[in-house]
Amino acid sequence: MILTDFVRALAQMVDPRFRRVLWLGIGLSAGLLVALYAGLLALVGAFAPEHVTLPLIGEVAWIDDALGWGSLVLMLGLSVILMLPVASMMSGFFLEEVADAVEAKHYPGLPPARAIPIADQVRDTFAFLAVLVLVNIAAFAASLAFPPAAPFLFYGVNGWLLGREYFQVAAMRREGRAGARVMRKRHPLRIWGAGCLMALPLTVPVVNLLVPVLGAATFTHLYHRLARRRAATR
Template identity: 30%
Template sequence: MFAAASRAMSQVFEPQFRKIFLKMLGFTLAVLLVIWIALQGLVAGFVELPYPWLETVLSILTGIGAVIGLGFLIAPVSALFAGLFQDEIADIVETRDYPQDAPGKAMAVIPSIILALKFTGIVLLGNLFALFLLLIPGINLVAFFVVNGYLLGREFFEFAATRFMPVEDAKRLRRAKSGTVFMGGLVIAGVLAVPILNLVTPIFATIFMMHLFKRVQANAPI
């Protein structure tokens, strides 16, 4: 498990994957910048205060609040764009690390977009739920890892598996290996929990789960 995770993390920063990361990051920052400008414009256009200094203070506070809020959105927005590159990432892993195996089948464009949207929604909802639980002392950190470990493990493992088998077979395999998949999800959640490093989470998770699926498929020790 941890050997596969270490291998995946080292590959994230290799040139082929770094190019994908830079494209994903560019799209993500562009979207967040547009949202930030729109929020600033809304506040400036709809809130009128009697004193100029109050408007300045409100603008500063809005900017700070927006940065904090958009920081929360980095993971789901980057997940959306990373989802569009998942098959490209998987192809690279297969070609480089498993050239002797039959290649997986990439998803069609529309199902790929649907999967990306689904995954983004799951990450967003999972983090909202975890954020809510942060208010409850004693279970906040555990809740974050349990929620994200389950969701991330399930989605990324099923993505890897469906490249080689029908969706229903992939779901059955995931259920049969639920403990392994959940542990893999916890590893991904650990990366997601680290600021800055969480930007590479979708790429790391795709590479990692490709390695994990290959080991499960080969009945190799995890």
């Protein structure tokens, strides 16, 4: 059933609202990384000496050029590492739009979902980004100590993080924060399994940028499936 949710989300990627959120996330992320690089270049220009005099060598005038090229290589390397979490953060501000698009197509007739306050969206998005980075650093350190466990740690940890975040986004619109937490605790294995499915594309460059949109859509389907099952048992 989780695969069905994922396939339905993938089939809707042509939806203009999906594409809008995707390009907003990527565009804002790229803009932020460019701004960070511009700031790094400004620091290099402010503090790097134009030339230095070395014993036995004399005056060296290319130090600032070397630092400038070095900063470019550093930023390119960091962009590979940072692009996904930054894109996730930027897309996080628009994931409600993805959930709205899913519900409009697949669950017509529902009453309007409650709007999540902007302050809550900002807080939750930055909190998710911080946890995502910190937990992955810890998992990376653990994988260095025991390399055979690296893939299991990566997919297991990111599956838990992505499942927790995207289910919260999907459920909170209909259940509120407390209700979403109750549902998440009631179905931990299903949510973790769906999160692991979302973690699989993380290792594929470019494709991994689709994860925030696909995750929001897949977990919207998952939430409604669990909510209908709950209603049927009452």
